[in-house]
Structures are given as C-alpha cells and as structure tokens.
Amino acid sequence: MPAVLPRPALALILLMGWLMTSSMAPSAQANPFDGRLSGPWTDWQTELDADDPLVGTIWDPAAGHAISPEALVSRLLAADLALLGEVHDNPDHHRLQAWMLAQLVERGRHPGLAVEMIRPDQTLPDPLPESPDALAQALDWANTGWPEFALYRPLFATALEARLPLLPANLAAEQLRTTARQGVVAGLGEARAQNLGLTEPMPADLAAHLAEAVRRGHCGLMPEKAIPAMAQTQRARDAVMAEALIAAREHSPSRQGVLIAGTGHLRSDVAVPYHARRFRPDLATFSIGLLEVSPDKPTLEHYAERFNTPTLPFDVVWFTPRLDDTDHCAELRAHMKRKSTE
Template sequence: MIRRGALATLWSWAAGCAIAPPADLDLRGAPPLLLLGEVHDNAAQHALRARALAALLTNGARPALLMEQFDREQQAALDAAAAAPHATPATLISAAGRGGWHWPHYEPVLALALAHALPIVAANVSRSDARRIIAEGLSAHGFDAAVPEDLMALQVAAIVRGHCGHLDAAGARRLAPAQIARDQFMARQLTVHAARGAVLLAGNGHVRSDAGVPRWLAPAQRERSLAIGLLEHGDETAGRFDRALHTPPQPRPDPCAAMAPATR
C-alpha cells in the first residue's frame, strides 16, 4: 500500500525554497513483482524508493533488482563487478554503467543490493540495439511484433509529447518499436526472476500499466505485479498506473526550450 500522512515542511538548498516532502512509500504486503517508476532527475523520488527498498529488505524480502540504467549487454560485466571482493556501487558503475544517468541517485539502491546479495539485473535495451530495431523491426531482433493498436497509439502520443511537438505522429510511430522492445525485455526479466520476486526501477513511461511493461506480462505474472508511478505535483497521469504517488517537482530548465525539431 501507499501511505499518505501529514506533510511537514523542509528547506531544499537545491531548489532554494521550502518544499513538502512526499509521503512514505510502504511496500509491505505488496505482490512479488514491483515496478517502481521515477522522473529520472527527481532526487526526492530516488530517496523515497531507496527507503522503501531498505524497509522491504529489513522485512526479509530478497528480490532481484532490475535497473533500466544498465543495458543487457553489460550483464556479464555487472555480474563480475558484483562478485568481486569489496564491490561497491562505484565499482559496479565503473564496470557496467553508461552515460546519461546521474549515478549518485542510484548508488543507495546499488549499495542495498550489494549488502543483501541481491541479483542486479541489466534491464535495458541499448541505444545501438534500439537503432537496429527501428531500422529492421521488432521480430528481426527476437521481439514480439504483434503490437496492439491501442498500445501503439499510446506510445506514439508519448513520443510526440516527449519531443515537444517537434516530431509528428508518423515519425513517432517509426521510433515506437525501440520503446516497445525495452518494455518487452523488462517484462521478460521480471518473468525470469518471478520465483524469488523482483523490483524494477525504471522511468514512469515504462511502468505505465496501460502501455508499458505490464502490458507485456503474461496474465499469471500480471496478477502478481504492482506498477507504481512516482509523479510530480501537477502530473495528471496517475490513472495510468496501478498506484501513484506525487512528490514535489524537481527544479529544472524547461526541457522543450532548447529542443530542436527532430529529423523525420
């Protein structure tokens, strides 16, 4: 369940203003497959998930930790780094991390995984794989090309929004297979680790119950899963998740301000 209590006021040095901290995320009694979303740069959400995972482990759970931040071809390097004496989050990131992520956000959950000997699973399809999938199709790379039209329409709309309107629906439809492949691969990894339980850490777009990873889980696994979106105040997409929790927005420049029109 998600527990919402009274909110105290804290001072955020990063934001330079007073903010209300989010309610706790209580995962006790949750099903064995947990999909925890995020806005990638929201520090409060990362702290919230780390606290929730720590409490889950204190209660005896030992799920696999599936992370969007690692690409599937990095699994061998990730396993070797985790098995090395005196492994630390920094050594994992050095061995298998890729650019584009603010790694201090993820170090606390990696530390928990190492301390409790959790499998750390690379759950993403790389950008190079994604380019090949866009060019050659899902089935050419072992993914399911039978994409329901309602799911495709939702993915196209999300990509258009993500490009701030600089990409039209036809261009977004050509890009959608890459996102769909990622969702399918994450669903497969959840299924592989379902017997022991698994926690997937991924962006909210992947965790959406209407168009993300849950759509690619078999019915038996979907029944054992819970998709939780961690959203910022003002985000009205809570209905796209099994559960949703709002946090204060992370101060950031307008992401659309400097975005050039995408090449079609």
C-alpha cells in the same frame, strides 16, 4: 540514451479538501505511522515547490484517496512484481527507491532487481562487488548517457549490501539502434520478437495510446512519420523490461522481482505492467509512479491528462518536489534545431 521527457512541475490541489487535513501531508502530525517508518520524505533534497500541498502524498488512483508509507510497504510486500519509477535526474526519487527496497529487505525479502539503466552488453561482474563505485566502473556508467552515478548510489548500495540478484533490463546498444531503424525483428531476431509477442500488432486502442505517449514524451516535436518507429521501439523496450522483471523474480529466493525504470515505463495500460500481465497473468504487479509536482496542474485530473488517461495510470503515485524549472521541451527544440543545421 534515455529519452528526453517533459518534466512535471508544481500543482495546487483543490479537490477533496479533506485530504488537506488527513492523508495529504507527509508529516507525522498529519499522517501518524506506527513509529517504525521514517524516510526521505522528511528531508527533501530537491526544493522547488516543496511547499506544495501535494508533495509527499502517496495517491491511490483506484481507491481515490491517499495512503501512508506503511500501507505502501504492505502492498509492496504482497506484490510478485514491484515496479519503482523515477524521474531520472531527481535525487529524491532514487532515495525513495532505495528506501522502498530497504523496507523489503528489512522485512525478510530478497528480491531480484532488474534495472533499466543496465544493458545486457555491459559488463555486470559475477560475483557482484561490494562497492557501488566498483559496480559503476565495471559498467562504465560515466559513458552510458544516464545521469551521474551519485544519484543512483543509494539504490545500488542497498542492493549490494543485501546481495540482491541484479539483472539488466534494457536492450543492448546495437539492438536498440537496429530496432529503431529497421524494426523489432531485425533488432531482436525473429524468434525472440515472436516470443515477446512483438510480431503481432497491439490492439488498436492501446497502440493509439502508446503512440500518443511517445508523441507527448517528445513534446510534440517529432515528425509524425517518425512516431510509428519510435512507438515500436518503446513497445520493445517495455516488453524486454517486463521479461527482465519476471526473470528477476526467478532469481529471487523470496520469489519477488523489482524493476527500476523511468516512470513512463510503469504506466499500467500500455507499458511494462501490460506486458508483464501478458507474459504472466498469474503474478501480481504493483507499479509506483514517482512524479514531480507541477504548477500548471491544479487538480489530480490535470496530472492524468499528461498521460491522456481519465485517472493516473499507476497503482500508486508518490509526489515529490521538482528538481528545477528548466523548460526541457525548449531544450529538445533547440537540440533538434542544432541537429538540423549540422
């Protein structure tokens, strides 16, 4: 099952007022492209806080300014390993992922696609079917715990139409359970755990960041004694995703790998890009975090605080409206209370 993550909501950005009149807005009037690019940002399916000035902005944290969708595509084309994030139940995130993947295909790329939502113990047909729904049936998607397949259909339709190599990018169900309960050596086997560098501790500062990410990712509600095992499991999943992403590149005629995963797995400091750099420092990674806007975050620094970092820990962040105003931490709290009384 995917982890329950606190959901970002809408923000009113006040810093760098020049953004409001140049690259902040996604409209053609404020940010003209060359005419070739149009996409989901012109017609959001999610509506909550869609009028926030940050919605549609593609922010480059290192450069400290916004970029256009065309500049984003150029950077995608230059990457050996491209990582496309998501909030799992936000339909606009999957539409943006499908658009980015289609842009690569239209420009002659044939990347291998590694997907967090597919496990190695699921049945991945060979050859792949032409129909996304046939793929969903083969994977028994309805019983995986992920959001409904309709959200992912645009992405898989793009991949199947282009006949892209498709790889699982997660632990098998039993591996995940055993890793969480008994550790990575028990879950993955000693040889594979060693090959992934998981039998050695992370540097202390990175381990602390990862533990805090897990703590915040579960709303600060988990018992402190549970955090080390959860962080170790998260580390193992990130390493396995990095391994799958690199394998996807090896399956690609154009020598490019693309990962589809939750945005939390794409942070460059402690997650999949970190492991990909460990495994293949010669390969260029490019991580795109898709984030919903949030009303309690008046500046970009407040978004960075969510990740406990001075700047947003991605190569690029694309802001979208949010799906709902549900308090997911309250939901998790209620779920844990029910479990405690069962």
